[in-house]
Amino acid sequence: MEGTPKNKIMDKDGIRRAVSRISHEIVEKNKGTKDLILIGIRTRGVPLAERIREKILEIEDINLPLGLLDITLYRDDLSTIGVQPVVHETKVPFSIEGKTVILIDDVLFTGRTVRAALDALIDLGRPQKIQLAVLVDRGHRELPIRADYVGKNVPTSSKEIISVCLEEIDNNEEVILLEKSKENNSI
Amino acid sequence: MKWKPKDLLDLDNLTTEEIEHILQTAKPMREILSRPIKKLPTLRGKSVVLLFYESSTRTRTSFESAAKILGADTTNFTVAQSSITKGESLLDTAKTIQAMNVDLVVVRHSSSGAADFLADTLKASVINGGDGQHAHPTQALLDLFTIQERIGDIKGKKVVIVGDIIHSRVARSNAIGLQKMGADVTLVGPPTLLPTEMSYLGIKLSHDLDKELPGADVVMALRLQLERQQSGLFPSIREYSKLYGLSVDRIKKTGKQTIVMHPGPMNRGVEIASDLADSVQSVIEKQVTNGVAIRMALIYLLIGGGTGNVVD
Amino acid sequence: MLWIKNVTVIDPGQGVSGVNDVLVQKDKIVEVGPSFKAKEVLVKLGVTDINEVNQIDGDGKYLFPGLIDVHVHLREPGQEDKEDIASGSRAAIRGGFTSIMAMANTFPIVDQRAVVEFIKLQARRAGMARVYPISAVTKGFKGQELVEMMDIKDGGAVGFSDDGKGIQNAEIMRLALEYVKLTGCPIISHCEDEALASKGVMRRGRTSARLGLPGIPASSESVMVARDILLAAETGGKLHIAHVSTKESVEMIRWAKGKGIDLSAEVNPHHLIFTDEDITLTDTSYKVNPPLPSREDQEALLEGIIDGTIDMLATDHAPHTWEEKARPFQEAPFGINGLETSLAAVWQKLVQSGKLTPEKLVECWSLNPAQRFGIEGGTLKPGSLADMVLFDPLYKEEISTEAMESKSGNTPFLKKELQGFPVITWVEGRMLMKNRKII
Ligand SMILES: [Zn+2]
Numbered sequence: 001m002e003g004t005p006k007n008k009i010m011d012k013d014g015i016r017r018a019v020s021r022i023s024h025e026i027v028e029k030n031k032g033t034k035d036l037i038l039i040g041i042r043t044r045g046v047p048l049a050e051r052i053r054e055k056i057l058e059i060e061d062i063n064l065p066l067g068l069l070d071i072t073l074y075r076d077d078l079s080t081i082g083v084q085p086v087v088h089e090t091k092v093p094f095s096i097e098g099k100t101v102i103l104i105d106d107v108l109f110t111g112r113t114v115r116a117a118l119d120a121l122i123d124l125g126r127p128q129k130i131q132l133a134v135l136v137d138r139g140h141r142e143l144p145i146r147a148d149y150v151g152k153n154v155p156t157s158s159k160e161i162i163s164v165c166l167e168e169i170d171n172n173e174e175v176i177l178l179e180k181s182k183e184n185n186s187i
Numbered sequence: 188m189k190w191k192p193k194d195l196l197d198l199d200n201l202t203t204e205e206i207e208h209i210l211q212t213a214k215p216m217r218e219i220l221s222r223p224i225k226k227l228p229t230l231r232g233k234s235v236v237l238l239f240y241e242s243s244t245r246t247r248t249s250f251e252s253a254a255k256i257l258g259a260d261t262t263n264f265t266v267a268q269s270s271i272t273k274g275e276s277l278l279d280t281a282k283t284i285q286a287m288n289v290d291l292v293v294v295r296h297s298s299s300g301a302a303d304f305l306a307d308t309l310k311a312s313v314i315n316g317g318d319g320q321h322a323h324p325t326q327a328l329l330d331l332f333t334i335q336e337r338i339g340d341i342k343g344k345k346v347v348i349v350g351d352i353i354h355s356r357v358a359r360s361n362a363i364g365l366q367k368m369g370a371d372v373t374l375v376g377p378p379t380l381l382p383t384e385m386s387y388l389g390i391k392l393s394h395d396l397d398k399e400l401p402g403a404d405v406v407m408a409l410r411l412q413l414e415r416q417q418s419g420l421f422p423s424i425r426e427y428s429k430l431y432g433l434s435v436d437r438i439k440k441t442g443k444q445t446i447v448m449h450p451g452p453m454n455r456g457v458e459i460a461s462d463l464a465d466s467v468q469s470v471i472e473k474q475v476t477n478g479v480a481i482r483m484a485l486i487y488l489l490i491g492g493g494t495g496n497v498v499d
Numbered sequence: 500m501l502w503i504k505n506v507t508v509i510d511p512g513q514g515v516s517g518v519n520d521v522l523v524q525k526d527k528i529v530e531v532g533p534s535f536k537a538k539e540v541l542v543k544l545g546v547t548d549i550n551e552v553n554q555i556d557g558d559g560k561y562l563f564p565g566l567i568d569v570h571v572h573l574r575e576p577g578q579e580d581k582e583d584i585a586s587g588s589r590a591a592i593r594g595g596f597t598s599i600m601a602m603a604n605t606f607p608i609v610d611q612r613a614v615v616e617f618i619k620l621q622a623r624r625a626g627m628a629r630v631y632p633i634s635a636v637t638k639g640f641k642g643q644e645l646v647e648m649m650d651i652k653d654g655g656a657v658g659f660s661d662d663g664k665g666i667q668n669a670e671i672m673r674l675a676l677e678y679v680k681l682t683g684c685p686i687i688s689h690c691e692d693e694a695l696a697s698k699g700v701m702r703r704g705r706t707s708a709r710l711g712l713p714g715i716p717a718s719s720e721s722v723m724v725a726r727d728i729l730l731a732a733e734t735g736g737k738l739h740i741a742h743v744s745t746k747e748s749v750e751m752i753r754w755a756k757g758k759g760i761d762l763s764a765e766v767n768p769h770h771l772i773f774t775d776e777d778i779t780l781t782d783t784s785y786k787v788n789p790p791l792p793s794r795e796d797q798e799a800l801l802e803g804i805i806d807g808t809i810d811m812l813a814t815d816h817a818p819h820t821w822e823e824k825a826r827p828f829q830e831a832p833f834g835i836n837g838l839e840t841s842l843a844a845v846w847q848k849l850v851q852s853g854k855l856t857p858e859k860l861v862e863c864w865s866l867n868p869a870q871r872f873g874i875e876g877g878t879l880k881p882g883s884l885a886d887m888v889l890f891d892p893l894y895k896e897e898i899s900t901e902a903m904e905s906k907s908g909n910t911p912f913l914k915k916e917l918q919g920f921p922v923i924t925w926v927e928g929r930m931l932m933k934n935r936k937i938i
Contacts, residue, residue: 074229084496086212088215090219124222125223277827278826296827298827299712300781300828303780303827304827321710321711322711359709384705385708
């Protein structure tokens with residue numbers, strides 16, 4: 001992401017606390033862990049989902065099934081973007097039929113990624129419920145979608161970018177607010 | 188990397204990186220094929236024309252499934268149904284297709300160069316579904332994918348391709364693709380079907396199958412056009428099969444758990460014995476499934492996103 | 500009356516090669532000699548006023564006897580969408596050819612006197628290059644019965660050929676070489692064994708293997724050259740081998756000439772300029788028969804020209820419409836449009852590079868054809884017909900269908916620039932082309 005850093009929103013501890021709180025809320029809201037499934041949206045939803053799984057294992061001593069979802073083939077902007085997004089494998093090696101799916105991503109913005117993820121999920125089977133967990137909700141929704149679990153609400157302007165960095169991918173751990181310098185195509 | 192190709196005409200103008208990118212993209216496609224519901228919205232509203240001047244149900248249906256799974260609409264222009272038989276030129280057919288605002292044309296034609304010709308003429312992307320004796324790049328890619336899936340890295344693996352090499356677009360595209368991926372390829376056939384000019388490939392040519400088998404990781408049999416016997420290219424099916432036919436016994440000479448491939452349709456008992464075709468060493472059925480995955484990958488790469496930077 | 504001054508005259512027919520003046524009266528050459536004075540000119544041309552003489556400054560340019568192309572397909576009658584006698588003979592003039600020989604593979608085939616006379620009539624109507632018809636050897640090109648050679652010769656044919664098709668039956672070829680002796684004309688042989696050529700579309704070799712195009716082996720030509728040489732030796736018939744394209748053919752022709760066999764041979768410019776390696780699947784303008792040779796063959800062809808084994812250059816001008824060529828390589832027709840580009844191409848690729856002298860070029864493209872086929876032209880000796888070409892070695896032009904007189908544009912030089920073009924062409928003293936335009 002291109003931009004000039006403006007503001008640090010979360011540091012390492014902040015992220016850790018947010019993940020911990022979300023994990024607790026998931027267990028609380030669902031009254032335990034029965035029929036729960038975690039699915040991380042590639043790319044940064046995946047390490048977040050893994051962290052949530054570890055946290056729940058710590059609290060409840062239950063290792064929840066974890067899947068990875070690639071939403072590239074469900075994007076609604078493929079014909080308008082000039083670039084060629086890489087398609088990755090979706091790995092959901094278990095049935096989601098009748099389960100409660102916790103869909104996990106780093107940032108909730110326009111809602112289009114989540115819309116694509118919902119379509120992708122439903123192609124895999126018919127879950128009982130789908131809930132959404134995000135580390136940051138930055139507003140500016142273009143679709144009627146809201147998160148069930150939010151690490152932090154960050155009011156932003158459309159000229160700003162939220163950049164989430166996670167150790168597993170970026171060798172760095174922080175959430176920062178950037179001023180947009182170039183057109184970017186991510187959703 | 189950048190993804191530049193508008194068309195897929197052959198493997199010789201693709202870089203190794205681009206080939207690897209295609210094979211990589213086929214993996215998630217393979218996963219989709221294992222789902223109960225095989226239908227994506229990816230290419231909704233895109234249209235794909237299947238222009239088949241040679242009847243080939245297997246290749247056509249493979250492309251058709253690939254396009255449909257990705258959500259594209261497909262139109263068949265086959266020999267029996269269209270003006271092709273009324274002698275309309277390929278150029279006029281191309282103009283008609285152009286007017287239909289098609290996104291992708293898959294062409295199968297008995298003339299070498301027909302796909303290149305269409306790509307030159309059309310704004311739409313073109314995939315070569317086999318042109319004359321020239322190229323059959325999707326077959327080669329699905330073969331590469333299948334080899335990779337079964338035995339991992341292709342680099343350094345010994346591959347023997349046996350049969351009617353000079354008339355085979357499958358052999359040409361495979362030889363090019365395998366070489367780019369670092370395989371050690373040997374072409375085998377009788378001198379009439381493997382003449383010296385095939386040396387252009389810069390790889391080993393041999394007339395003795397039994398001598399080439401030891402150490403082979405992959406042996407690929409080509410379909411023998413039986414009518415070539417009448418034009419004197421080989422004396423009899425009996426002798427051909429004795430010298431170049433694959434069987435369970437003969438394949439033991441590799442001294443390895445060699446995998447056996449065939450682009451299909453097979454002449455059982457001629458280039459490949461039934462016992463081998465149906466054995467665990469045979470990946471012939473896998474080739475069919477992988478064919479759909481490779482073609483999905485190609486269709487996605489050619490008309491799914493833009494051409495330009497590959498972003499992850 | 501015409502006085503061309505200070506022009507480099509290349510006329511091997513009278514051993515002239517250097518800066519000279521040339522005088523023309525009506526349709527004939529009067530004299531070629533070094534820098535005449537105005538007074539002399541008046542006397543030589545028999546006039547009193549120098550203003551009656553058209554004076555042209557030839558400084559920096561060459562003057563050749565009009566080129567003679569012994570191998571041209573004019574497509575009329577029958578395929579006038581590709582070319583007709585008028586457009587083809589205009590193209591000839593624009594390319595520097597004052598005489599052309601029209602092949603017989605028209606519809607109907609030129610196998611009767613009436614068709615020969617029709618061609619001559621059409622050529623007279625066009626009033627451009629002189630057109631000499633070639634008659635078929637066998638009726639309908641069927642390779643079975645000989646045409647009425649004597650009657651057809653009396654109608655104006657200067658040679659016999661089933662060009663476009665080889666005569667497969669050796670006995671028919673032998674009989675043709677026997678019978679043709681009555682006429683004094685040569686049999687022009689298109690040497691191609693159909694079984695060997697089969698469905699081939701380019702020279703068989705590594706490039707054909709790479710492109711997956713069916714190949715024509717060199718032997719398809721060479722075995723027929725060998726056969727025809729032996730038949731010519733046995734019969735004593737006059738033989739001309741069209742479009743030689745293999746080194747084996749050159750070697751056999753060299754051997755035959757050593758034996759004193761009555762034969763001549765031509766090479767097409769495209770075989771000297773391109774090889775099979777230039778072929779791509781998407782440019783059918785390189786598709787020609789005989790197919791473009793290997794590099795080794797090409798070297799042998801050039802050597803053959805230099806040592807006199809090969810007597811002539813000939814374009815094998817074979818026009819085809821754009822639509823016919825706009826097909827996949829395998830399906831497009833064979834043939835290269837040559838009349839308007841060949842001289843420039845040979846000049847640029849072979850003369851400028853020092854491989855061929857201007858003298859050799861004129862010998863092969865004017866003198867030898869005239870002598871072999873017994874037609875007028877070929878030299879600028881006093882008393883000869885004033886068929887002449889003023890050639891500017893510095894003139895550059897991008898080849899375009901708009902500028903071409905031919906109805907077709909099937910040349911690999913399309914949209915490419917060549918250097919060295921004829922700038923004036925005279926036939927029998929009449930200026931028919933000036934500054935690259937037909938008058
Ligand atoms: Zn010919």
